[in-house]
Amino acid sequence: MLNPYSAESADPALxxxxxxxxxxxxxxxxxxxxxxPTVLVASSFSVGVSQDPPLVMFAVQKSSTTWPVLATADTLGISILGEAHAPVTRQLASKDKAQRFAGVETHVSERGSIFLDQAPIWLDCSVEHVYPAGDHDIIVLRVLGLMSDFSHTPLVWHRSQFTTLAA
Structure with missing residues (x-):
């Protein structure tokens, strides 16, 4: 049965x-x-915002302590996480910043972007725009370079757990 959500009876859990x-x-x-090395994990990431110019976006909580640090970087490495990252995804997002990259194989570009090995997609980006959106900010990124390797299956966040796609 449909349980309508209304602003008057807002239930954040629902x-x-x-x-x-x-x-x-x-x-x-x-x-x-x-x-x-600094990392932020986002399930709010979206590709295909624009092809000309090439733009992608994500949303970040205003309470994030990692985003203000990353926002100062000239470029950001975006790694779309793959099935191989399932065991370390929560580690990458943990509060223990010193241990986030422990055991995670990465590649660092000349500009300081960090890319995770075995990711199906790498995007090298710079911040284009920041828009306030309630308790989050929407960050629009310009794609400066990219690489894809579709031999790696993407990781998916669904019903509050990580899973993979099945054909």
Whole structure:
């Protein structure tokens, strides 16, 4: 039975549960900032915002302590996470910033963008726009370079858990 959501009787748990039913790709946004590798994991990442110019976007909570650090980087490495990243995704997103990259194989570009090995897609990006959106900010990124390797299956966030696509 339909349980309508209204602003007058807003139930954050109901809203979160409904949103979890929409499968999303998972992205790691990473860069070296002040000689420290820094990463933020986002399930709100979206490709195909624009092809001319090439733009992608994601949403980040205003309470994030990682995004203000990453926002200072000249470029960000976006790795669309693959099946191989399932065991380390929660580690990459953990509060323990010192251990986020422990055991994770990466590649660092000359500009300081960090890319995770075995990702189906790598995007090298810079911040184009930031828009306030309630308790989040919407970050629009310009794609400066890319690489794809579809031999790796993407990781998907669905119903509050990580899963993969099946043919």
């Amino acid at each position: 809203l979160r549960q409904a949103f979890s039913g929409f499968p999303c790709g998972v992205a790691a946004l990473a860069a070296v900032v002040d000689d420290e």
